[in-house]
Amino acid sequence: MDKYLTLLSFGNEGWGDEILWGVVITISLALVTLPLGLFIGFLIALAKQSSEWSLRTAADVYTTIFRGLPELLTLFLVYYGLQIGLQQGLNAIGAQTSVEINSFAAGVVALALVFSSYASEVFLSAFRAIPKGQYEGGYALGIRPRKVMRLIILPQLVRIALPGLGNLWMILLKDTALVSAIGLTDILRQTGVAARVTKEAFLFFGLAFLLFLALALLSSVALTRIEAYGKRSEQAR
Amino acid sequence: MTSVIDAYAPSEPAPPVPPRPWTRSRIAGVLIMAFWIAAGAGLIFYLAAAWDSDKVARYGPRLFSGLQTTLALVGISVVAGAILSVPVALGRLSKNPVFSRLAFGYVYLFRGTPLIAQLFLIYYGLGSFRPQLEAVGLWVFFRDAWNCAVFAFSLNTAAYQAEILRGAIESVPTGQWEAAKALGLSRLQTFRKIILPQALIVALRPYGNELILMIKGSAIVALVTVLDLMGETRRAFSRTYDFQVYIWAAVFYFVIVEALRNIWNALEARLTRHLVR
Incomplete structure (x- = not known):
């Protein structure tokens, strides 16, 4: 028992601090991806309900591509693809530097691509739930279209879209585990290193499992609160 | 006969349709579509230019065998998961708090954590219990990455499918149960002949989504040395440093997922044709 506590302790002989750093990386990756993915997803949803045929099709192509590829493959495509593409671009203009893409940035980009394509569908169905009369x-009150969107539509949209976006957040949190495959020191990577060094695989991978479970539990508590806050006007008076 | 109206106001051709204005969204749409078309053409051009018959002869069959591995893995896991999901769903529906909490715990455990963490826990983690597993003769099973992947995937998809099944069964109105009871049908008969057919139609779309999610999720078995489509792709890339293998893998996955989606849409349309009015 003592042996295990030492292994999990913070400090030189324990892996606690390394794994805690992994938790920080996982959470910050998800938190950085979220606003980016929401923003792109919102724009795609706007494009999907445009009256312009070409814009609708372009948005549909985006969703079809990034929902049809495995997340891991998207990650590899972004990570290696950007690296090779930039390298060749630099070589073409005669630069001799070797490019190394930051794996955190690659992770954010890949996860945001996937997240936004799912989020656009959530936003789209929320848009359709808002009556035209709104x-x-x-407009009848003379409010500009942009302000109508911001002051009238968006508050209702967020409330309708919240449960769907909450699910997407949970999926995003789980998808962050994939970035360990491109060398980012997230929870899974750190526990994997610890497992290999100490030969206590079950202990550390079990810990990773529990940490992800704790993050999911925490998120679902927070999401329930946020949804209740969003619905506070609908409560019976 | 010319009418009075014609005499006073002779008919004229309709005014010409005004040209469609170049609104901002039209410009954006055309630009983005141009980008997609250029990207698609560039992709085809790249794949054609990088076509190397030596590499294709060497790695092409491997990618195909990887594809078969992926499909076999998903097929076996989804069927095993479907069987396993029945008791879990029944547990979730049970009025007995012990069963329902156990089932809820199972579902929460497997839906709350990443599939990749579950796979690592089973494949690497169970290695810590090698002596114990050898004693009960299970080590032969868990030694193999393929078996571990099938095991982890089945448990994972069972949790998701149990939720699908539960939701679908709960979506059938209680009146259906009551009507069957009034007709004197037994509970089993009611469930098999009245509830399940209606529930499965509701469950059809989520099942299709789950199948697609499994195909996409199965790419992670490459990380535990199973040579599925992703695994073969990574191996080929590490030998040749030729990026086009990743593109080909993307094309394969994309084609499978899109084909499955369209087949599923057709299947759903066919199976629900009695509901269309």
């Missing part, structure tokens, strides 16, 4: 009422 827009018309706003």
Whole structure:
């Protein structure tokens, strides 16, 4: 028992601090991806309900591609593809430096691509749930379209989209585990290193499992609160 | 006969349709579409230019065998998961708090953690219990990465499928149960002949999504040395440093997923044709 506590302790002979750093990386990766993915997803949703045929098709192509590829493959495509592409671009203009893509940035880009394509569908169905009269009422009052969107539509949209976005957040949190495959020192990577060094695979991978479970539990508690906050106007008076 | 109206206001051709204005969204749409078309053409051009018959002869069959591995892995896991999901779903629906909490715990455990963490825990983690597993003769099974992958995937998809099944069964109105009872049908008969057919139609779309998610999720077995499509791709890339293998893998995955999606849409349309009015 003592042996295990030593292994998990913080400090030189323990792996606690390394793994805690992995938790920080995992959480920050998810938190950085979230706003980016939400923003792109919102734009794609706007494009999907545009009256312009070409814009709709372009947005549909985006979603079809990034929902059809495995997340791990998207990650590799972004990581190696950007690296090779940039390298060749630099070589073409005669630069002699060797390019190394930051694996955190590659992870954010790949996860945001996947997240935004799913988020656009959530936003789109939320848009469809808002009656046309809400827009018309706003225009009738002489409010500019941009302001109608920001002041009238968006608050309702967020409330409708919240449960779907909450699910996507949970999926995002789980997908962050994949970045360990491109060498980012997240939870899974750090526990994997610890497992290999100490030969206590079950202990450390079990710990990783529990850490992800704890993050999921924490998120679901937070999401329940946020949803309750969003619905506070609908409560019976 | 010319009418009075024609005499006063002779008919004229309709005014010409005004040209479609170049709104901002039209410009953006055309630009992005141009980008997609250029990217697609560039991709085809790249794949054609980088076509190397030596590499294709050497790695092409390997990618195909990887594809078969992927499909076999997903097929076996989804069927095993479907069988395993039945008791879990029944547990979730059970009024007995012990069963329902156990089932809920199982589902939460497997849906709350990444599949890759589950796979690592089973493949690497169970190695810590090698003496014990050898004693009960299970080590032969868990020694093999393929078996571990099938095991982890089955447990994982069972949790997701149990939720699908539970939701679908709960979506059938209680009146259906009551009507069957009033007709004197037994519970088993009611479930098999009345509830399940209606529930499975509701479950059809989520099942299709789960199948697609499994195909995409199965790429991670490459990280535990199973040579599926992703595994063969990584191996070929590490030998040749030729990026086109990744592109080909993407094309393969994309084609499978899109084909499956379309087949599933057709299947759903066919199976629900009695509901269309």
